[in-house]
Amino acid sequence: MSSPQLQPLTVLLVSSSGLLPGSDRSLDAADPMIDAERSDSADGALERIEANDAEDDRIDAVVCGHDPPAVDAVEFVTTLRKRHRELPVILLPGDGSPEFVEGALAAGATDVVQAPPSSVSPSVLANRIRQFVRPADSAGGSPNDASGAESNDQTSSEDAPTDDHISVLSGAVREIRHAEERDAIATVISDAVRGILDAPGVAVFLFDDRDNLLRPAAMTDEMCEYYGGETVFGPGKPDSITWRVFVTGDSLLFDDLRESEACVNEDTDARSSVFVPFGEHGVVVASTDAVGTFSERSLEVIELLTTTAEATLDRVESAENLRRRDRRRRERETRLAHLERTVDLVASVDRALVDAESREAAEAAVLECLVEDGEFDFAWIGGVDARTGELTPREWTDGGGQYLDDLSLAVDDCDEPSCRTARQWQPVAERNVAETLDGDGWERDALAADFHSVLSVPLVYEGVQYGVLSVYANRPGGPTEPLASVLDGVGKTTAYAINTIERRLSMLSEGVTELELRIEGVDDVLNVVAESVGTTVDCLELRPWPDGSTAIRFSAPDVSVESVLSATSGLVAVHSVTHVGGNGAHCFDAVVGGEMVGSVVAASGGVTQTVTADGRSLVVTVTVPDSLDVRTFLDRLARRYPDTELLARRERESASMARGSFLQRLESSLTDRQLEVLRTAHDQGFFQSPRDATGQDVADALGVSQPTISHHLRAGQGTLLSLLFGEE
Structure with missing residues (x-):
């Protein structure tokens, strides 16, 4: 196949610093038919473009960096488009943000290369420029709106891009740039390669970092046949050119694929084939069943697409990472908020139980704390009546009394979570009441009361069940497992508090x-x-x-x-x-x-x-x-x-008594002298360890002998201990 005859082009490079690796002259080296001029400011570039009246001094395309204030790419394009609407302008902004790209395209930029300039191949850039520069003899005149240019004596070769190919390529680049999903990008590349190169076999492989494998994201039926069904490559998979190209990062062009040593399908019908990697994202493969179909120009077309795809995928993955981090942050904030609410709930329950002076007050306070938290809409506590076998409500909050009235809470016969908890002494949760709706059971009464989730926990302490605590919410899905565990703990704490209150009351x-x-x-x-x-x-x-x-x-x-x-x-x-x-x-x-x-x-x-x-x-x-x-x-x-x-x-x-009654009994059982001796000894620290006063000190304070003090102390302590231990 003969080499294409290329049209001479004059390209203006606009940047206050170098645009390409090495030097801007590398663009001339990559394409000898390109004459690259350079301007280090936007104003200078505009003056140069305005001075291109003569055809042999015409600027055919502009490549512009973005390094304000000397060169503001968006501002430059906006100004340029007021006079030259068709002049191709390709921007190399470096790591441009999605907002910058949108602004540049809206201002009229022909293309935006979303990759660091140091990673842009001069040959790829040269090819990219030619894709957007219309031949001088095509309809519509010259790129800078000069009219009447005569056709170039040089004719395009058979593999030079046509207007239709340029349109497909430009549309594909725009679609890739605006894509938000990996598979969508793969589909656009596949369709564009097939349309421009007329290749029946096209595949776009994307790297899956979960298992380190290349998997096809877009593949024609013909390409699947070429591969012979083996379409996943990587560690543990058969050796293949596809995986080698991805690992090395080097493109490969074959006139006849069957002559390659690493052809995964030795009986493949594929002949002319091209393999192009795009960074850490994947590989594009195109094949035909004829020998020598593809050329270096074919390779450049695909590289143009993959360069845009690589930058877009970087942006997509970066955005996805940001969304993932934001999602994790919101989840952490939600968990933290739940934790804070849980801590506040437990603290409020503990305070309420400490302040309660009766079982009724303790149970009512706990229920009030649970509904005030906002997580639950109704709560109640009941106990099993041994004579009837029914779970009888003792305390409840507003909003569910009718529900309790409508239920028959026979512990052995009812499947309502409260009754199951009373039978099993274990927490029972129904996180979506509607899922268990059957017949005329308790579920219909619950839904009629707008209760969609239920949790019941036993009130158990030291092997004794003090009742059942049940909470209800008007939404399905709750409570969560952590909150259910906390409520189980609330049940145990409530049972302990009830036991403590009963012991205290029994003493009084x-x-x-x-x-x-x-x-x-x-x-x-x-x-x-x-x-x-x-x-x-x-x-x-x-x-x-x-x-x-x-x-x-x-x-x-x-x-x-x-x-x-x-x-x-x-x-x-x-x-x-x-x-x-x-x-x-x-x-x-x-x-x-x-x-x-x-x-x-x-x-x-x-x-x-x-x-x-x-x-x-x-x-x-x-x-x-x-x-x-x-x-x-x-x-x-x-x-x-x-x-x-x-x-x-x-x-x-009762053998026990209140403090006042105990003091009365003590004072009536002691003689005045015994009471005086005990009080004086206590005040002087006789009973401290070590002692602050001796028996002699107490005797001196009362003006009596030490043996007398010892006698009264023994007698008084004996009376005190007799009253304390219930001995008459």
């Missing part, structure tokens, strides 16, 4: 109910010891410790010390046991891990008075304060110990 209660209970089938340390030594074991004292273990003192009559120590030595739950003496029955102090009946009684709201084990069952005497309903206490205990039998019930006054 003037009356108590004494219950005698038999509990069968209890795997308790006392029962194990009683069965082992063959006698009853009485628990004399029981004190829970913060680490979850329990300190107990128990007695075992008519047995040897060794038999008791032997019975406890093999028990994993017994951390330690010590013989402490005793009259008639040996007494032992032990520290026991795991659950004890006394701890369950305390968690249920009662106080253990005595425990007797016979190896088969426990007989427990407990007191329940007037502030706690006996039936509620028994229901809680029965959930842990189903085989509990009430043997006796007695009403009696």
Whole structure:
């Protein structure tokens, strides 16, 4: 194929600094038919263009940089277009922003190369210039609107670009520049290459950085046949020219592809082929079934497209990275906002529980905190009535009372999340009520009340269920997993607060109910010891410790010390046991891990008075304060110990008393002298450790002998301890 006869061109390079790597003269070297002139200012360039009256002194195209104030590309193009609307102007702004590109094109720039000038090949730029310079003999006259130019004696070769090709190329460049998606860019390149080069086989491969593979983003059916179905290249894939070109970054032109050693399909019908990489983004491949179809001009056409594509893909990926970072930032801000709301919610619940003086006040305060947060539209707390088996609401917020009235909350028969939580003692969430809509179930009542998501959590502390907390929202999808976990914690905290309030009220209660209970089938340390030594074991004292273990003192009559120590030595739950003496029955102090009946009684709201084990069952005497309903206490205990039998019930006054009553009892039990001695000793620091005053100091203060002070101190302390430990 003969070499094309090129039209001589005069190109004006406008920049206050060099535009091309090496020197601007490299453009002349890349295309000897181009005469490159240079102007270092916009004003100078405009004067040169205005002076081109003679045809042999005419400027055919302008390449302009952007380095204000000497050269402001957009301002230059705007001024130029007032006189010369058709003169091709190609801008090389460096890393121009999308806003700059839009402004330049709107001002009338013919093309904008979105790549650093140092990376622009002079030959590619020369080819790009020729794509936009219309031949002098074509319709429409010369590029700078000079009319009547005679046709050039030189004729275009068969592979010189036609007006139609220039139009396709220009349109493709514009489409690529404005594209926002990788696949769209690949499609434009594929269509343009096929249209301009008349190539049946065209493929655009894009690099997938998730698995480091080249994958076809646009491919004609003919090209798929040329490749023989093997169209993904990279590590672990067959060796191929496509992957080699991508890795090396060098374009390749083959007159006959089958003569290549790295042809992936040895039986391919592809002959003349061109492979052009575009940076780190991918490779463009064009093929025909004839030998020698493509030339260096074909290569330059594709390089023109890939240069624009590379710059556009850089912009697209940069914009996508910005969007991704912005999206991650918004997500972090959203998570932070949720975290702050969650912290505020937990803090408000904690404050409300600390301030509450009754169970009713505590539950109402928690519900108010939950709906005030705005995450939920309705909340309620209920407890299971052991006599009816129904979940009975105790406290609720506004906006859902009718919903509760319409429901039948039989725990064993109802699938409403609150009832399922009461059965399972586990949180239950329905994040989209409409998804489970079936028949005439609770879901229809919930949707009628505009409740689209539900979360129920148990109120459990120390193995005792104090009720169920349920929250509802008028939108699907909530609450999120982190918030659901927080609400589960709120349920536990509320249960602990209820237990604390009941214990405090029990201490202040003037009356108590004494219950005698038999509990069968209890795997308790006392029962194990009683069965082992063959006698009853009485628990004399029981004190829970913060680490979850329990300190107990128990007695075992008519047995040897060794038999008791032997019975406890093999028990994993017994951390330690010590013989402490005793009259008639040996007494032992032990520290026991795991659950004890006394701890369950305390968690249920009662106080253990005595425990007797016979190896088969426990007989427990407990007191329940007037502030706690006996039936509620028994229901809680029965959930842990189903085989509990009430043997006796007695009403009696509480052994505990308020501070005022205690002081009255103390003052009435002490003599005036004893009270005076105790108060003086306390004020002087006699009871501090180390002591701030001795017995002699107290005696001197009261004007009595030291032995007298010692006598009154012992007598007064004895009376105080008797009142404290309930001894009359």
